[in-house]
Amino acid sequence: MTADVDLTMRPPGHHVLRDRFLSLDCRLFEAVATRHWPGGDHVLPRLSHAANHGKLWFAVAAGLAATRSPRARRAAVRGLASLTLASATINTLGKRTVRRPRPVLDPVPLVRQLKRQPITTSFPSGHSASAAAFAAGVALESRTLGAAVAPAAAAVALSRVYTGVHYPSDVLVGAALGVGAAYAVRGMVPTRDQLPPPGRPYAEAPALPDGDGLVVVANRAAGTADRVRALQEALPRAETVECEPQDIREELEKAAARARVLGVCGGDGTVNAAAGTALRHGLPLAVLPGGTLNHFAHDLGIEDARDLGRAVREGEAVRVDVGRxxxxxxxxxxxxxxxxxxxxxxxxxxxxxxxxxxxxxxxxxxxxxxxxxxxxxxxxxxxxxxxxxxxxxxxxxxxxxxxxxxxxxxxxxxxxxxxxxxxxxxxxxxxxxxxxxxxxxxxxxxxxxxxxxxxxxxxxxxxxxxxxxxxxxxxxxxxxxxxxxxxxxxxxxxxxxxxxxxxxxxxxxxx
Missing domain, CATH: 2.60.200.40 (Tumour Suppressor Smad4)
Structure with missing residues (x-):
């Protein structure tokens, strides 16, 4: 009698809709699990295993950080932060809220099945949430890097159905939660494109299409060799002078005497010395970040040689205050x-x-x-x-x-x-x-x-x-x-x- 009363209190068609959804989910699972994907039997199970405990994404983040690109490093950090939030949400709330059993492995060929089957509940997919969170976090910082990471994230999500450990709905909901986690992280720590563009008012400055007339003094102790090479590729006719820290001020004075535009590559202390020289000689300053913090360059919106090269080629500049x-x-x-x-x-x-x-x-x-x-x-x-x-x-x-x-x-x-x-x-x-x-x-x-x-x-x-x-x-x-x-x-x-x-x-x- 209790069961009958409980059923009458549910909305009409509740069981019908639920049964149709579960039936569709099972049919989709069987379609993916039984379908032969060229190379999938060898690649997807290994990829699924590599994503255990986020190991795949930590490796990708390490690769991004190794590029020494500020944008890539920020993308790596944001991706890992999004992954961490998604994983914590899935494991503390998601798995305990809906205790759905894992799919039956009968339709899945033995070659695809994981050597160690997961023992947690099926809904939602933690692997899919982590993959989507990392890819979305990276994409929110850099669309180009996000596009490069997205295929691997999609393959990990697919592998969870292909190996028989999740239903498609587990994967879709997990991925949606992962993307939500990435946007939640962005709410706490905004991406650079959300911040108001610094720098005003605009100023007239020489446009140097190939960098002719630009003399850049680089602080060798700041490890600027890679950045100097990148600037030479962007502005092939620019002159670069690499020197030791004790010679910075002398080399800046020499450069100012023959330059139309004074450039500097180094940390904030080196940039400070260059700014003083530029003020004394009435020259515009081109700043290429090359130190540990690079506050001034980053607040200007210059992260690498491509940013600076574009501004110098187009003659785009602003006037800024100087503290004294x-x-x-x-x-x-x-x-x-x-x-x-x-x-x-x-x-x-x-x-x-x-x-x-x-x-x-x-x-x-x-x-x-x-x-x-x-x-x-x-x-x-x-x-x-x-x-x-x-x-x-x-x-x-x-x-x-x-x-x-x-x-x-x-x-x-x-x-x-x-x-x-x-x-x-x-x-x-x-x-x-x-x-x-x-x-x-x-x-x-x-x-x-x-x-x-x-x-x-x-x-x-x-x-x-x-x-x-x-x-x-x-x-x-x-x-x-x-x-x-x-x-x-x-x-x-x-x-x-x-x-x-x-x-x-x-x-x-x-x-």
């Missing part, structure tokens, strides 16, 4: 300031900071040659935050402040979702100032400030955007970091902007 710091005297005073401190001044294209960050930069430089840039940065952060230290004391806004960090960005840094900060406008005339106040636990305060959005205030940190900042009472010998370089300052410190001072090549339309 002056210590020991105000910009209007002479060499000696009121307190007798030696005047120090310089420019920055990205950031300028006091406090714990300059110490981190020094630690990173100390270890970078031994263990590499990224590991050295992590090690440096751990050493700096664990050390027993006292906050920096300085005076600004007419009040004394103990500080763990004073950060000033050349332009406003934004964050979309969980993505790291980027600048959408390199000529906004503003300094993005972030302050982390002194306290007993610098690590927690720095983390809270990093997670907080712009223009926020709390007892631990504050953020404002101003065209100019003046700081008094900086102890002599205080470290100041600018674009990855470190110098010592003391006395008064003034930070300001040189609005739209530098002309830089940048492609006006995305690739």
């Amino acid at each position: 710091f002056s210590s020991g005297s105000s910009p209007e005073e002479g060499v000696e300031g009121a307190k007798g401190e030696e005047a120090k001044e310089g420019i920055f294209l990205n950031t300028c900071s006091l406090g714990v960050y300059p110490e981190l930069v020094r630690e990173r430089e100390r270890w970078a040659e031994r263990i590499g840039g990224w590991p050295a940065g992590v090690l440096g952060a751990l050493r700096v935050l664990r050390a027993d230290r006292h906050p920096l004391h300085a005076r600004f806004q007419d009040r004394p402040h103990p500080l763990w960090l004073l950060f000033a960005g050349n332009g406003a840094y934004h964050r979309m979702g969980l993505a790291p900060g980027r600048r959408f406008d390199l000529a906004d005339g503003l300094l993005d100032v972030r302050v982390v106040h002194g306290g007993r636990r610098p690590a927690l305060r720095l983390l809270a400030a990093a997670l907080a959005g712009p223009l926020t205030r709390s007892p631990a940190h504050a953020a404002v955007r101003v065209p100019r900042l003046h700081v008094d009472g900086v102890a002599p010998g205080t470290l100041l970091a600018y674009d990855g370089e470190v110098t010592e300052v003391g006395g008064e410190l003034t930070l300001c902007k040189l609005p739209e001072a530098l002309t830089v090549y940048r492609p006006q339309s995305p690739r």
Whole structure:
């Protein structure tokens, strides 16, 4: 009687529709399982096995990362992040929600059957979800790379039916969940084509179809050989000069004397030196990223030689602000300031900071040659935050402040979702100032400030955007970091902007 009551409460035709769907699913399964595909008996079972635990996709991601292309590396990371989310969703929710038995293997030839049959439930297909998630994640970052990966992902999904371990509906739903996971990751970490195009206003610059008149100085220590070769292919008549770090400034001055356009290939510190030379000589600057971080080039939208080559050939450029710091005297005073401190001044294209960050930069430089840039940065952060230290004391806004960090960005840094900060406008005339106040636990305060959005205030940190900042009472010998370089300052410190001072090549339309 209970069963009869339960059936009458279901919608009319419920069992009919369900039975028709299951019948169609079984017929499709048998059609695929019994059909002979040329080469399929040897290829598809092996491909299905290779995709176990995502091993195939980790190998593909490693291959993409090995190309050293920023776009390919981002695609690899996005693909793996999408795969991870899809796999976690399938294994924690999908498999436990619908406990569908695996297909009967009678129609499947023995040669196709997997040596080890899966013991989990059939719906949905985890392999298909992982394959679709990885391919979709890669495609959202690069359509070209996504098109290259898609056939392998489709073959893995097909192999799950061909080897008899899934029904077609398992595969289709798994693939749909995988694609959904890729879009969910994009919601948390936007792709570059979702971000507003940085760089304005447009500026006039020489168009050099073959690169004739462009002289590029490359920092050999940054491992720029491959990028220089790629630039020579894109602009065959451009002159390139490779040199050691200690010779960078001298070679930049020599290049500026004979160039129509000054080019540079290296990290942010090398680009900073080139920008200073370009400003002194009134030349446009062509930046080819070649270091570890390359913040300025990437915020411009230049990732490789193809981007830069297209901009130089077409004469596409923008004007950008340049940050300036002056210590020991105000910009209007002479060499000696009121307190007798030696005047120090310089420019920055990205950031300028006091406090714990300059110490981190020094630690990173100390270890970078031994263990590499990224590991050295992590090690440096751990050493700096664990050390027993006292906050920096300085005076600004007419009040004394103990500080763990004073950060000033050349332009406003934004964050979309969980993505790291980027600048959408390199000529906004503003300094993005972030302050982390002194306290007993610098690590927690720095983390809270990093997670907080712009223009926020709390007892631990504050953020404002101003065209100019003046700081008094900086102890002599205080470290100041600018674009990855470190110098010592003391006395008064003034930070300001040189609005739209530098002309830089940048492609006006995305690739």
